Amino acid sequence: MTLALQPVADPAAPLARRNPVAKLGAALLFTLPLIATLDPLTPALALLVEMLVLPFFGVRLGVLARRAAPLLPAAAGILITMVLFAAERDGTLLVSLGPVDVTTGVLTTTGALIMRVFAVALPGIVVFATTDPTDLADALVQNTRAPARFAIGALAAFRLVPLLGEEWRSLSLARRARGIDAGRNPVAKLRLFGSTAFALLVGALRRGVRLAVAMDARGFDSDVPRTHARRQHFTRADAVLLIAAFLTAAAIITVSVTLNVFRPVTG
Template sequence: MTLALEPVADPAAPLARRNPVAKLGAALLFSVPLIATLDPLTPAIALAVELCALPLFGVRLGVLARRAWPLTLAAAGILVTMVLFAADRTGAHLLSLGPFDITTGVVTGALGLVLRVFAVALPGIIVFATTDPTDLADALVQNAKAPARFAIGALAAFRLIPLLTEEWQMLTLARRARGIDAGRNPLAKLRLFASTAFALLVGALRRGGRLATAMDARGFDSTTPRTYARRQHFTKADTALLVAAAALGAAALTTSILTGFFNPILG
């Protein structure tokens, strides 16, 4: 199994066609207000807005669910942690799980954190599901004025990520062919996992060094002005996307304040 890093959205969708820097900036502007409060209402509103915007990005809900499955594991971990270690156990008592009392304060805190994880992470998932990595690197250099060495190096590293899964499989098969197998011993499995991960790390560092040398030899670190095969234009529609994202994020936070749910993270 390999990782799918290419865009999976409909390229003809209105917002999928926007400049990669504009989409990345919109995701950041929309997410910033969500980290200012601990209440569950703000991320719930933001999550509803994100789901409503999916058709405009050309992303199907099933595709989003497959890409966002790690968030479900994170949400489950947050829920368990809050139930076991929450300091705020005020509010009405709901039920008891052995020595742990579940109160409305625990439920509210856990719900706010879980919704915030999804609301903050989904914009980034949507951006990378609708953006070609090469276009993003070009836009960072052309529109955001990021250093070409950083942008192109990050693109090269991003392109090499699928090789890690292939190398892991090859290392596992090679060790199995040599008779190295942990069987059902959990400690042996842990040692085998650690040694395989170390071998993978060594291989990745060696490849990174060779790639950096090759890129320098081809003039990627040159101070000579660069030309671009694909121009990335920042239009008025891209500016409108940034403004709309900031306005929607502020509206979610304002709604929380006006309804009395606002719970500042500081103070």
């Protein structure tokens, strides 16, 4: 079985070769300022920058689209929620649906929120598309002095995430073989979805407990100094990547403030 979290980018790409901690830090430095504003220009500029640097990570646009597909339901939820429950409905009235008025102000705010979701999520998607989980765990321990228990536990979690999809499929097939099928009844489908999700959660918790006990039994939480099979070096190019990410985010915020479109979240 191919793990969904394995790197799928060109390993020879210039930014894909960077240290995993540097890539993760650059993603955080670039995206954290984006959550400070509600204007549409800031996430739009961030998305433009992300698309421009995508080839340097060796990630194809189709791969990025497939991995970002789970964000579409979130975008749809934001659209529906804002159209129905937005407190401010300024701007030009476009459509009046009974008590609900759809205005240009509502759509602008909704578009800004949706773009911000994608602008914040895409750098993380690119990082994990270009990084082997084992390399990330090694880099966390070696370069940031993260506790080995935390790093190895995170690695184990990443390795187990793709199994959830396979287990969901097995549970669905097993229930169908027993004659449990919702058919076209939406209420029955919702009830079946809930029971399957609960069974998946119980199975995941049991597997996590067994894994934790097995890791402790093998000495993963011991105080004995560890050696590393693969060294992760933090170079000057990695530092440049961090600085470039921070300066780019600062430049985007500066443009928004200069054009007087910056809308602080707390304002």
